[in-house]
Amino acid sequence: MYPTDTIVAPATPAGQGAVAIIRLSGPRAFEIARTLWHPIRQGYSEGADRAVQRWRLRLGEIRDPQTGVTLDRALCVLMPGPDSLTGEDVAELHCHGGVYLVRRIIALATAGGARIAEPGEFSRRAFLNGRIGLTEAEAVADLVSARSENALKQAIAQLDGALARRVEGLRGQIIAIRSHLEAEIDFGDEDIRLPSRKEIACDLTRLLGDVTLLHDSFARGRIARExxxxxxxxxxxxxxxxxxxxxxxxxxxxxxxxxxxxxxxxxxxxxxxxxxxxxxxxxxxxxxxxxxxxxxxxxxxxxxxxxxxxxxxxxxxxxxxxxxxxxxxxxxxxxxxxxxxxxxxxxxxxxxxxxxxxxxxxxxxxxxxxxxxxxxxxxxxxxxxxxxxGPGQGDTITISRERHRAALASARDAIEAARRNVAAMPPEIVALDVGLAAEALGAITGEVSNEDVLDAIFREFCIGK
Ligand SMILES: Nc1nc2c(ncn2[C@@H]2O[C@H](COP(=O)(O)OP(=O)(O)O)[C@@H](O)[C@H]2O)c(=O)[nH]1
Ligand SMILES: [Mg+2]
The missing domain is CATH 3.40.50.300 (P-loop containing nucleotide triphosphate hydrolases)
Structure with a gap:
């Protein structure tokens, strides 16, 4: 079920710094931000609501709503859904980076009705709202933890959707093969031109090569990342x-x-x-x-x-x-x-x-x-x-996560089984193997995913992301 509450977390690391960003997301994000933050006049004299124009950073003060005491001078930006980071209403407070200060503001937000976000919960909401794909979400995590030029390049390519496109392309080919087999099941007796088993075997072999290549890029991807x-x-x-x-x-x-x-x-x-x-x-x-x-x-x-x-x-x-x-x-x-x-x-x-x-x-x-x-x-x-x-394949795509490798291994095994069976078995059996391969690839991009898989993926993220 989609969560309906409003979450809050610092988006910057704990510790002292020039600036800290506190992020709120959910139906009450704007309302809670407005009870904490008040615009101060600097060249314009609009009222509180109009001063916080959407998508604009505005200077103001953070005050304790109970006592009215000013805690900080801070910027605020409101980003309405569905075009925001998470797809929900998102408010960000850019305050000074004090450890106590941040904790104090977060406490005010929770007193106002927000809940502290779980690690990766902002990204998870972004995924659930279709703002980002699963591989892109993982790429963001990789980008943040990149420790080398290679890791960075790989993360950016994945963020750009390169891996998702490649996997979707492979999955599309599998689905095409499957539909040929299903046509054979449904219309085998009729006089229409369907690809021969030999042609299907050929397609499966080509596919097997591509899936294996992507699977084998794991060693390189993992070493670049970790x-x-x-x-x-x-x-x-x-x-x-x-x-x-x-x-x-x-x-x-x-x-x-x-x-x-x-x-x-x-x-x-x-x-x-x-x-x-x-x-x-x-x-x-x-x-x-x-x-x-x-x-x-x-x-x-x-x-x-x-x-x-x-x-x-x-x-x-x-x-x-x-x-x-x-x-x-x-x-x-x-x-x-x-x-x-x-x-x-x-x-x-x-x-x-x-x-x-x-x-x-x-x-x-x-x-x-x-x-x-x-x-x-x-x-x-x-x-x-x-x-x-292993040998680099120029700028072609590498995978770096065990999750991707395992899914590609299942897809590879299923395609191999289909190829073994394609000559002699009834089309139903072959279609089953091919279906398993499509499902395995779909899991990479989040086409089919269950709660446990999502938990495992987003748990790796930091709080506030
Ligand atoms: N002369 C010399 N002494 C070394 C060399 N490498 C290590 N040592 C000394 O050997 C002792 C053991 O070194 P250590 O690095 O603690 O060995 P470990 O037990 O294998 O970790 C120390 O007194 C080092 O200073 C070397 O190349 N030449
Ligand atoms: Mg030693």
């Missing part, structure tokens, strides 16, 4: 935390000569060319240690399991030890980079020995102390991330 994740592993004291600090260019992790200093996973991100890379420093791999350290090592293993990339650090000033073998095992079969750290000290371990011990990866001579090998490491990491992200 960054690739690299986990640093190695035995205690190999210099993992020093490598993290060097890459970040700050003393993020504590470095000491005491083995077992890092116990929890510490992470921060850097920019590698167009890609963000989230780097995680972990507890050193070894047997023994206390309870806390053992939990830390368990966490290391879990992080390695889900990382895109492993950075293995070996201490070249010490001979090969059993812990190093465990580290090599962790890297097995995964994209990884090996560093032979501490090359500034006298050498007891070299690349040849690591390779002999089954390390099958690029090994870089390195020193976290002198930063020797740092440019080579950055370059190698960028190449690896590029490889994980």
């Amino acid at each position: 960054g690739a994740r690299a986990t640093i592993v190695g035995k205690p004291n190999a210099g993992k935390s020093s490598v993290l600090n060097l890459l970040l260019g700050s003393d993020r992790a504590i470095v000491t000569p005491i083995a077992g200093t890092t116990r929890d996973v510490i992470e921060d991100s850097i920019q590698l060319g167009p890609w963000p890379l989230v780097i995680q420093d972990t507890a050193g791999i070894r047997d023994g240690g206390d309870e806390v350290e053992r939990i830390g090592i368990e966490r290391t293993r879990r992080h390695v399991a889900t990382a895109d990339l492993v950075i293995a650090v070996f201490d070249s000033s010490r001979p090969f030890e059993p812990e190093d073998a465990s580290v090599i095992e962790l890297c097995a079969g995964r994209p990884s980079v090996a560093l032979l750290n501490k090359r500034d000290l006298s050498q007891r371990l070299d690349a040849a020995e690591l390779l002999e011990r089954c390390l099958s990866r690029d090994v870089l001579d390195f020193s976290a102390l002198t930063a020797a090998g740092l440019p080579e490491l950055r370059e190698l990491l960028e190449r690896k991330v590029e490889a994980i992200a």
Whole structure:
């Protein structure tokens, strides 16, 4: 059911700033704004109502309606539905950015009958009123959280409706195939020209290629949006935390000569060319240690399991030890980079020995102390991330959300089933598979969506958006 109440929330982040924006949306938005905000004469002398012309920012004062006490000097704009952000009447108060001040004004709005908005509730209303599509709503969230040029480009393209158009195009083709099959069901006996099963099989194959291509753009899209994740592993004291600090260019992790200093996973991100890379420093791999350290090592293993990339650090000033073998095992079969750290000290371990011990990866001579090998490491990491992200397809569309990927995977599976069945099965069966594919694609743009899906999507938004 469509909500009928009026919501309020700050649209700017909590904290001190020059300006804060408080947003109201719903049937009583204008009325509540007018009880709080009063125009002050600055060059014009209209009455309260006329001074607040729609779509115009006007200067006024915010007053406590109970006491009449002035709280702030603020701008107000009224944006009537259905052409507003949410499709409802929207009022915005642009007040000074004081933490207490904003809280006080919001409290006055709720006393006046507004309800504090849930995260993403403004966007959700915009979606329900047909102001924005689901993928556009998600693009707004992506735009706000973009951390790199690639992420920004992707979000803007999606906001522009590029993804929605592509998905709608694919869905249109599926629906056309389905209508051919249904025509066959209904008029199969009559003498009208329908596409042959062979032609339909051909269409399905082409469609499968396009859906798969879009599905496979996920790796690139996700990495552009969230960054690739690299986990640093190695035995205690190999210099993992020093490598993290060097890459970040700050003393993020504590470095000491005491083995077992890092116990929890510490992470921060850097920019590698167009890609963000989230780097995680972990507890050193070894047997023994206390309870806390053992939990830390368990966490290391879990992080390695889900990382895109492993950075293995070996201490070249010490001979090969059993812990190093465990580290090599962790890297097995995964994209990884090996560093032979501490090359500034006298050498007891070299690349040849690591390779002999089954390390099958690029090994870089390195020193976290002198930063020797740092440019080579950055370059190698960028190449690896590029490889994980997969080949770019020029300016074609990428998906970046698990929700889109899962829907495309279902569509792909259903199209595959249809293609398998198209030669021999009755048209009803094939039409069923094709229908499932259309439904899966429809879920991406919000053609078919239920409350749970909407909850999951809009929960990710911040308050006031
Ligand atoms: N000489 C030298 N010492 C290093 C180097 N990298 C780290 N260290 C030292 O090795 C010790 C352990 O470093 P740390 O980064 O805490 O290792 P972690 O336990 O693997 O995180 C510290 O005393 C560091 O200063 C290096 O490249 N050369
Ligand atoms: Mg450490």
